[in-house]
Amino acid sequence: MCGIVGAVSGRNIVPILVQGLQRLEYRGYDSCGVAVNAAQTQMGQAAGLQRARSTERVAELVAQVNAPSGGLQGTTGIAHTRWATHGAPAVHNAHPHFSPGPGVKAGEGKGRIGLVHNGIIENHEELRAELQAKGYAFASQTDTEVIAHLVDALYQGDLFEAVQAAVRQLRGAYAIAVMAKDE
Numbered sequence: 001m002c003g004i005v006g007a008v009s010g011r012n013i014v015p016i017l018v019q020g021l022q023r024l025e026y027r028g029y030d031s032c033g034v035a036v037n038a039a040q041t042q043m044g045q046a047a048g049l050q051r052a053r054s055t056e057r058v059a060e061l062v063a064q065v066n067a068p069s070g071g072l073q074g075t076t077g078i079a080h081t082r083w084a085t086h087g088a089p090a091v092h093n094a095h096p097h098f099s100p101g102p103g104v105k106a107g108e109g110k111g112r113i114g115l116v117h118n119g120i121i122e123n124h125e126e127l128r129a130e131l132q133a134k135g136y137a138f139a140s141q142t143d144t145e146v147i148a149h150l151v152d153a154l155y156q157g158d159l160f161e162a163v164q165a166a167v168r169q170l171r172g173a174y175a176i177a178v179m180a181k182d183e
């Protein structure tokens with residue numbers, strides 16, 4: 001069973017997020033990841049949504065986020081341990097998933113919405129087709145990425161409203177944590 005963590009603080013939240021993942025490790029997982037909204041450019045890190053993901057243990061993720069060159073820092077963040085249901089256990093399928101908006105090639109562009117998800121979205125295929133028709137490109141095989149793009153498509157400056165509207169279109173059993181670059 002996977003785990004999700006979300007946190008907001010006045011100081012760097014990454015140690016709290018990875019500690020949350022360490023506490024969830026006992027549940028088992030095939031990959032893990034953490035993302036922050038970096039309000040300003042830090043040493044070796046660009047502003048905006050940034051993430052680190054791994055198909056190894058949380059300890060390897062900790063090494064990535066603490067790397068002297070290009071570590072991760074921010075005051076708002078989300079994190080996840082994944083137990084794959086849709087898509088192989090691979091880095092590109094690991095959460096957090098980002099939506100860079102429509103008209104951007106898969107794997108390119110900056111994240112506007114970042115999301116972690118526990119559970120299954122039953123109507124992901126139909127939603128994926130609708131979002132592809134709107135110009136969203138998919139970088140993973142997960143049902144999760146559909147939610148990130150759906151929230152982006154509905155976002156008009158209020159993340160809570162966009163998430164509420166997105167959830168009304170989802171079928172399945174799930175929990176999510178979401179953040180927006182602009183909030």
Ligand code: GLU
Pocket residue numbers: 001002003081082083084085086087093117118119120121142143144
């Ligand atoms: N269905 C999602 C996936 O395959 C989430 C799985 C989970 O709950 O960890 O990525």
